[in-house]
Amino acid sequence: MQTSEIISVNIWQIIISLCNLLIIFVILKKLLFKPIQKMLDKRKNMIDEQYDKAQKAQDDAEAAKAEWDDKMSTADAEAKGIIDSANKRAEKINEKAALEAREKADAIVRQAQVDADLERKKAVDDIKKEIVDVSSCLAEKIIEREIDVDDHRKLIDSFIDKIGEDDDNQ
């Protein structure tokens, strides 16, 4: 096959090679640099977006935290108030209960005293009656005659009353 000379200048070959370089330039620009630049831009946008998102999330979190802290502090105060009021109420109830109990006790004691007094009086009366009966019986036996029980009773009652009074006074 025919070969060209080592150095053979041909204007058309020069132009062809010039065009080849231009074609390669266009190919690289369209097929390599443009898609990669596009991808890089996209990536940049994506990263920016992510940064924005992250910033927003952080802001949100901080706001939520501040709100929470605020709520927590008010809740603390509220709880304290509630506990205080509860304590006060409990104390009041306690006091009231104690007072009532004391009153009740006092009343019971008083009632008991009254009852005891009554009992005693009754007992005293019974004893008086017994004594009168016994003494009248004795007197009847002694004088062997019927005496007016009612007169005697009155007499003895007055006598015993005197004794009782003396007893009471003593």
Next chain:
Amino acid sequence: MLLPIVAAMVLKVIFTPASQGVEITGALIYFTIPMPFMDLPIGESQVNSWLLIISIIFLCLFMTHGIKERPNLKRQYVIEWAVDKVKAMVGESMGEYFAGFASFIAGIMVLSAFSSLMSLVGLFPPTSDINVVAGWAILVFFIITYYKMKCGPVNYLKGFTKPVALLLPINIISEFATPVSMAFRHYGNILSGTVISVLLGAALRTLSAKILGWLPGFLGDIPYLQVGIPAVLSLYFDVFSSLLQAYIFAMLTMMYVSSAFDYDLYSQRQNDKQKKKQKKAAANA
């Protein structure tokens, strides 16, 4: 990786007849198209260039196929790194104004490097054809001239008389010497590699015939010495020299183009123009 290269070497050795001797030829001519001024022979350098362009198209498509914002492919890292490097290089040596030149410089480097590296697989490297490299150099010359003209044709012509009017002829010569030197530097370096390879091949063939020719039959005809030794030299002449020349060509292009353009003068002129326009508009109003 090295297997195809070795295979290509063996093929070349086998298909080159021993009797050929030392002969250095240009590209094979497949056919010739008649054109005005001179006929256009379509030879190896043109066909190889076109084949290279096609493979670069596919390479680009393969590399940029399926690239995502969040890369998960190895080739995406590779191509991003390469594009980043080229952009950084262009930005460093040419400045912000020429950022769009990144793809042109990448084109020069890719075309030059792969054209030269074609010799690795035993093909004719298009860069060892003066016409190919001259075409690139002339394109670069056009670009240089365009950017020099951007500051006005008067300033462009004035530039030839700087620093002294006496240097006018030398300046004109140096202006045209730029593309010529660029073309011949690249072409000469690649061609010299081919020439030395051929010379070495012939020498080794003769040597092996002298030393091992006593072997019986066809065993004596095989040029044993030609098997391994050219590979070592090929590492320098084909790989290193190819990449270096591509880098040098791209570097020179960047340097010449960026030094051809005086940004300060250009922006000053643009400002002046705008002021004149405003004045005109004011006068009209």
